[in-house]
Amino acid sequence: MDALSSLADGFAVALTFQNIGLALLGCFLGTMIGALPGLGPSNGVAILIPLAFSLGLPPTPALILLTSVYYGAMYGGRISSILLNIPGDEPALMTTLDGYPMAQQGRAGEALALSGFASFVGAFFATIGLVFLAPQLVRVALLFGPAEYFALFTLAFATLGGVSSRNQAKAALAAALGLGIAMIGVDSQTGVPRFSFGEVHLYDGIDFLVAIVGLFALSEVFVFLEHRKEGEGADKKVSIGRIIPRLSMLRDTAGAMGRSTVLGFIAGVLPGAGASLGSFISYTVEKKISNRNDTFGKGDPRGVAAPEAGNNAAAGGALVPMLALGVPGSGTTAVLLAMLLALNITPGPLLFQQSPDVVWGLIAALFIGNLMLLLMNIPMVGLFVRVLLVPSKFLMPAVAMISFVGIYGVSGSTFDLLVMVGFGLLGWVLRKLDVPLVPVILGVLLGNEMEVNLRRAMTISDGDWSALVASPLAVGLWTLAVVGFILPLLIGRYLRPQAATKAREEGADPD
Amino acid sequence: MSDRILGGVSIALAAFFAWQATLIELSFLSDPVGPKTFPIIIAAVMALAGVAIILRPDAAPEWPAFGRLLEIAVTTGVLCAYALALPQVGFLLATAVAASFLSWRLGAAPLSAVAAGAAISVGIYVVFHLILGLSLARGPWGF
Numbered sequence: 001m002d003a004l005s006s007l008a009d010g011f012a013v014a015l016t017f018q019n020i021g022l023a024l025l026g027c028f029l030g031t032m033i034g035a036l037p038g039l040g041p042s043n044g045v046a047i048l049i050p051l052a053f054s055l056g057l058p059p060t061p062a063l064i065l066l067t068s069v070y071y072g073a074m075y076g077g078r079i080s081s082i083l084l085n086i087p088g089d090e091p092a093l094m095t096t097l098d099g100y101p102m103a104q105q106g107r108a109g110e111a112l113a114l115s116g117f118a119s120f121v122g123a124f125f126a127t128i129g130l131v132f133l134a135p136q137l138v139r140v141a142l143l144f145g146p147a148e149y150f151a152l153f154t155l156a157f158a159t160l161g162g163v164s165s166r167n168q169a170k171a172a173l174a175a176a177l178g179l180g181i182a183m184i185g186v187d188s189q190t191g192v193p194r195f196s197f198g199e200v201h202l203y204d205g206i207d208f209l210v211a212i213v214g215l216f217a218l219s220e221v222f223v224f225l226e227h228r229k230e231g232e233g234a235d236k237k238v239s240i241g242r243i244i245p246r247l248s249m250l251r252d253t254a255g256a257m258g259r260s261t262v263l264g265f266i267a268g269v270l271p272g273a274g275a276s277l278g279s280f281i282s283y284t285v286e287k288k289i290s291n292r293n294d295t296f297g298k299g300d301p302r303g304v305a306a307p308e309a310g311n312n313a314a315a316g317g318a319l320v321p322m323l324a325l326g327v328p329g330s331g332t333t334a335v336l337l338a339m340l341l342a343l344n345i346t347p348g349p350l351l352f353q354q355s356p357d358v359v360w361g362l363i364a365a366l367f368i369g370n371l372m373l374l375l376m377n378i379p380m381v382g383l384f385v386r387v388l389l390v391p392s393k394f395l396m397p398a399v400a401m402i403s404f405v406g407i408y409g410v411s412g413s414t415f416d417l418l419v420m421v422g423f424g425l426l427g428w429v430l431r432k433l434d435v436p437l438v439p440v441i442l443g444v445l446l447g448n449e450m451e452v453n454l455r456r457a458m459t460i461s462d463g464d465w466s467a468l469v470a471s472p473l474a475v476g477l478w479t480l481a482v483v484g485f486i487l488p489l490l491i492g493r494y495l496r497p498q499a500a501t502k503a504r505e506e507g508a509d510p511d
Numbered sequence: 512m513s514d515r516i517l518g519g520v521s522i523a524l525a526a527f528f529a530w531q532a533t534l535i536e537l538s539f540l541s542d543p544v545g546p547k548t549f550p551i552i553i554a555a556v557m558a559l560a561g562v563a564i565i566l567r568p569d570a571a572p573e574w575p576a577f578g579r580l581l582e583i584a585v586t587t588g589v590l591c592a593y594a595l596a597l598p599q600v601g602f603l604l605a606t607a608v609a610a611s612f613l614s615w616r617l618g619a620a621p622l623s624a625v626a627a628g629a630a631i632s633v634g635i636y637v638v639f640h641l642i643l644g645l646s647l648a649r650g651p652w653g654f
Contacts, residue, residue: 169563169567172559180524180528195528226579228616228617228618393618394627400590402635412646414594433517434572455542
């Protein structure tokens with residue numbers, strides 16, 4: 001029971017006065033961010049990273065703050081799904097199917113409370129899964145050499161492109177674009193400048209924070225600018241009704257929550273799948289199992305519990321590959337990876353050995369944050385509902401300006417701000433063209449690491465390229481990568497419901 | 512059509528990237544792979560993706576009308592101007608102007624947009640600078 005004693009140490013780290021305060025703040029901010037239209041976990045966390053960084057918080061408190069925001073945003077996304085039929089983010093999409101009908105029947109409060117509870121169940125058990133699975137994965141990862149790491153990075157891109165996008169070519173293009181951006185700057189091994197066109201500012205490369213905030217947060221402003229006057233439907237009167245769910249309802253939905261938690265966790269652990277897939281699969285499976293009286297889609301509580309448990313379990317599951325291997329499984333975990341790198345922490349097996357206080361403190365903070373979110377969400381849901389009424393014409397300028405403040409705080413450089421505006425525009429164009437943004441971010445984040453591993457492997461083998469497939473482990477990873485990229489071409493249409501396809505076209509928040 | 516253009520642009524970008532990669536100067540200390548190879552692999556992937564997109568394009572997205580496109584272009588210009596103006600005129604003034612503009616373009620009436628811009632600027636200044644102690648751009652007047 002190594003994991004449990006490490007976890008106990010983690011609680012000792014997380015249970016300081018400051019860290020609890022930060023977790024509380026993060027949960028609150030996160031729920032607001034999730035509830036606000038146009039802001040979701042990935043762009044919410046993206047805006048906050050540079051801020052946490054320039055405020056000079058030490059790594060563990062900063063991590064606790066930002067992961068609380070991450071979990072909080074996962075909770076908050078459901079509020080607008082249920083009350084307004086507008087998903088706050090993509091994973092919350094499936095919650096609209098039964099949540100909104102419940103709200104129309106005057107049972108909005110029950111739906112919110114039930115989904116809050118389901119979120120708690122999903123996230124709680126996924127965090128337990130993380131405690132036990134991550135150390136196992138670390139043990140495997142310690143066998144990895146540079147060649148295996150190179151294969152693993154390829155696998156991450158391949159499955160990300162294969163599973164979560166509808167057009168493999170566009171995902172590949174996005175990955176190449178991100179990797180290409182990462183190549184800019186002085187080559188770390190030989191010291192020669194690359195792709196910097198004599199521009200001194202480019203010698204250091206492009207800061208991934210600049211790219212992330214531009215692509216995720218600023219592009220949202222352009223999307224709102226484009227769709228102005230179309231979606232200001234937030235002034236509907238909503239009555240909430242009772243906010244404590246009946247015990248019988250919890251009992252009736254317990255099976256749905258259990259099944260969805262398991263499915264969601266598995267979907268989250270798989271690289272490239274993420275929370276959206278977790279909630280889609282959970283809802284689809286639950287509908288197959290429980291829809292005997294054709295009540296799904298008409299306000300069936302199980303149709304609310306299943307996707308919420310699923311997406312929160314997936315959010316927890318996605319942390320497993322991110323922490324243990326340093327390879328994120330979704331858009332939001334890619335942003336969390338950026339946060340770790342900004343704090344000078346390299347995730348991966350070594351992290352568990354060298355700074356167990358960071359890892360286990362973080363995991364303990366997840367448990368604490370989860371409980372806080374449950375306690376906060378049920379009584380305070382009325383407050384969060386009011387947040388929905390903030391019109392985007394006042395909200396989006398504030399989001400844009402806070403993005404600028406964060407990046408300026410990190411670098412103090414006008415050049416970086418201009419690059420960020422460029423990324424914002426690029427993000428908008430790519431979203432219009434249905435090119436996924438997550439592989440771009442992943443490329444920018446992992447590009448240098450990937451190249452370093454390739455070159456290290458080649459140096460060891462003295463330039464023999466067959467070294468890349470020399471070990472059985474590497475061959476296995478390459479096989480998985482190929483299967484992960486190609487298989488969804490054949491079965492992809494069964495994984496993604498029509499509604500999700502539509503949301504993507506409207507440029508919903510990635511993951 | 513949009514996708515065909517996207518494919519074409521990617522191929523052109525890949526070609527440019529590969530060409531730039533061949534121009535990277537080699538230093539005397541080098542590993543077997545060197546600094547050129549990985550960028551060239553990336554360029555190859557990008558070009559292949561571009562070809563695939565041209566061969567099997569998706570349905571074209573709905574582009575906004577010309578007026579909206581112009582607006583997005585102007586907003587980009589304003590944000591760039593904001594970035595350049597920050598160190599010149601200081602955080603409060605630059606932010607108030609830029610936030611007012613954004614708010615106005617997002618559909619607020621001119622007067623309330625100006626009020627919102629000022630409120631956003633002062634709000635950020637108070638929260639991030641006065642309370643949290645983050646350093647913001649200082650203009651000639653110190654704010």
